[in-house]
Amino acid sequence: MTRRVSFMARAGWIGLGSALCIALAACGTVNPDDPNRPTANPGLGTKLLLGNANPPPLTPPVDQAIKRDCPPIEILEGAASHRVFDGEATDPFSVRWQASIAETARECSNLGVEAGIRVGVVGRVILGPKGAPGTFSVPLRIAVVDEQNKPVYSQVHLIAVSVPSGDTKADFTKIDDQIVVPTPTNRFRGWRILVGYDPQPTAEPKSARRRG
Known part of the structure; x- marks a missing residue:
């Protein structure tokens, strides 16, 4: 089951530089040695991650440890x-539409001196009292931070989600399979993958590269 951790700022992300590091420092942390450390839903992981038409190459034999x-x-x-309101009002009766996150999954692969990280997110858009069917742009951020809470990868994905006429909701799936980071000597101890809606995206860190 996906964990939810405390975040000091209001809804949305307040930058990914020092502000993110400060905010994450105040969050609950995960003990990398804890045998009860949460893992992704394997059924969802198979559906989202292994169903991709272009999986990243793996170094044979498959590195089960990195997985x-x-x-x-x-x-x-x-x-x-993430809520979008009609005009300046912010009451529940003025909601046009709302996006939520239902499930997540992730998988790591050995690329030699680098590691590939694939992240899948399942979300849903629901129309509010002021909403109408149409296509909506959902701002989903996926980030990776190291054991020092330093962002090594961050990307905002604007996902087009269409609610058809006669319906009030629509599900969507986003797979980010472009994350490549140097394989850390600590085997990802203390690292975390962060997901959430970011209605006000900021500049992206340049330390990680996207898969070409």
Whole structure:
């Protein structure tokens, strides 16, 4: 089951530089030696991650250790949902639509001196009292931080979600299979994958590269 951790700022992300590091420092942490450390839903992982038409190459034999040590996913509290209101009002009766995160999955693969991280997110858009069917742009951020809470990868994905005429909701799936990071000597101890909605995206860190 996906964990939700405390986040000091209001809904949304307040930058990914020092502000993110400070915020994450105040969050609950995961003990990398804890045998009860959360892992992704294997059924969802198979559906989302292994069903991709272009899986990343693996170094034979498959590195089972890196799969086991893959960082856990955390949904930041305050960023698990995203509401859009009609005009300036912010009451529940003025909601046009709301996006939420239902499930997540992740998988790590050995690329030699680097590691590939694949992240899957299942979400849902629901129309509110002021909503109408249509296509909506959902801002989903996926980030990876190391054991010092330093962002090594961050990307905002604007996902087009269409609610058809006559319906009030629509599900969506996002797979980010472009994450490549140097394989850490600590085998990802203390690393985390963070997901959440970011209505005000900021500049992306340049330390990690996307798969070409």
